[in-house]
């Protein structure tokens with residue numbers, strides 16, 4: 051009740067421009083949100099392995115291209131505790147995919163990209179899991195947070211060159227084998243840059259017997275899109 055009154059008296063500010071938000075309880079103003087969604091990525095992308103220059107499997111569905119607004123939004127989402135942004139991002143992403151004609155495969159499972167235990171403790175949540183959770187609610191699809199895990203040894207990818215990224219994440223994941231290996235999997239991550247992480251995680255799933263793996267990322271950085 052107090053929180054509701056406080057929201058009425060002091061409407062929350064947009065996390066990007068710090069202006070007032072048009073609707074109570076929202077975190078982004080319509081202007082900034084429009085700016086973030088300026089450049090939707092309309093096709094299914096394939097990562098390119100910088101060593102072999104060959105297209106990698108799997109296919110990656112992507113929402114939008116990276117820009118200054120996403121930079122701020124994702125920083126808030128990942129490092130500043132704005133976990134609630136996951137719900138907004140997830141439902142907007144689902145809407146975008148549906149508008150493109152995407153439908154979840156029958157029996158599909160959503161698997162979030164795992165983060166290391168240390169990072170999870172620091173942040174208190176896994177941002178990819180929040181996205182996947184919002185998608186699973188919207189599509190009524192099972193969310194499996196236990197299927198894929200991180201072995202923990204890999205360093206953060208953000209400061210690495212493309213070729214180093216591929217080396218760094220090789221073998222960084224392991225997947226649980228299971229009886230339901232025939233169920234299609236949609237692997238969810240927030241950002242795709244070179245595609246190395248998604249590739250390594252999909253490989254781990256395949257090695258565990260999961261044959262149908264597709265990926266989905268909220269945004270892709272320009273290097274990957276171009």
Ligand SMILES: [Zn+2]
Pocket residue numbers: 064065066067068069078079080081082083
């Ligand atoms: Zn704004």
